[in-house]
Amino acid sequence: MPKARLTKSVTTKTPKKPVAKSKPAPTRAVTKLRTLPVKKQVLAAKDAPPEGAGVPVSVVDVHGATSGKVSLPRELFAATINQQLMAQAVRVYLANQRERGAATKTRGEVEGSTRKIYRQKGTGRARHGAIRAPIFVGGGIVFGPRPHDFHLDFPKKMKRRALGSALTSKLGSGDVIVVSGLSDLEPKTKYMAKTLSAIGAVKKTLLVTPGSVPGVVRAARNIQILDIVPAQELHTYSVLTNQKLVFMKEALPVLRRTFATKQ
Incomplete structure (x- = not known):
């Protein structure tokens, strides 16, 4: 049998084509913008609002005559009116007044x-x-009523904002009255009735006192259209359910200390 002839394959190398070098793109000169320092705007002393500035209102005496002016806290009487927040405050207040006494035995x-x-x-x-x-x-x-807790929580900040909305709304409608000399009035119903008539509080009125004032309470407790509440217990529901708000001048510092200051 004849032997197979071995053939040697020869590979020829193809010459590589020279690659043309790309020229770098010309760089553009970037000019840096010069930033000027921003000057802080400083209010002059005459332009800045005075510290503790409030909403000025007139003060009337027990005879209805103007006796001076006083400033109300802006946090309460110049706030943004929020109808939804006031409605929520009323709902929480009414829910917390409910008693949980109904209960039956299984x-x-x-x-x-x-x-x-x-x-x-x-x-x-x-x-x-x-x-x-x-x-x-x-x-x-079977399936009778059981004790149920109707209590609802309401944050302090939301409570203050709701009260501020209600007070601002009342002030805007001209239903806020500040009275001086009410604590010196003789504790009789007829004198309190004359004072309310003189200052224009002839419909449902809320009287805000600085605290426990026995003479004022005694003179006002028999007047059907008048409700009395201490300044530290003022709430949105009582403000909205009365047409007129009568503040004793001595009650304003208590109101500012309780609700206007940050706690």
């Missing part, structure tokens, strides 16, 4: 014997167990 809570009334069979009557079953008079109640 068959497990009613007093009575646990003995079986009669035997299970042989009597011809319906099968019964304990006498405390709901089917019997004096037995337990």
Whole structure:
């Protein structure tokens, strides 16, 4: 058998084409913008609002005559009126006034014997167990009312904002009156009624006192259209449910200290 001839394959190298070098793109000269220092705007002393500035209102005496002016806290009487927040404050207040007294007893809570009334069979009557079953008079109640906590929480900041909205709304409608000399009035109903008529509070009115003022309370408690509340207990519901707000001049510092200052 003839031997196979081995052939040697020769590979020829192809010459590489020279790659043309790309020229770098010309760089553009970037000019830096010069930033000038920003000067802070400083208010002059005459342009800056005075410290503790409030909303000026007139003060009337017990005869209805103007006796001076006083400033009300801007946090309460120049606030942004938020209708939704006021509605929420009223809802929370009314919910917290509800009592949780309605309650009935189930068959497990009613007093009575646990003995079986009669035997299970042989009597011809319906099968019964304990006498405390709901089917019997004096037995337990099925699905009756149970104690329920209606309390709702309301943050302090939201409470102050709601009160500020209500007071601002009343001030805008001209229903806020500041009275001086009311604590010196003789504690009789007829004098309080004359004062209310003189200052224009002839409809449902809320009188805000600086605290416990027995003479003022005694003179005002028998007037049907008048409600009394201390300044530290003022709330949105009482402001909105009365047409006129009468503030004793001595109650304004208490109001500012309780609600206007940050706590």
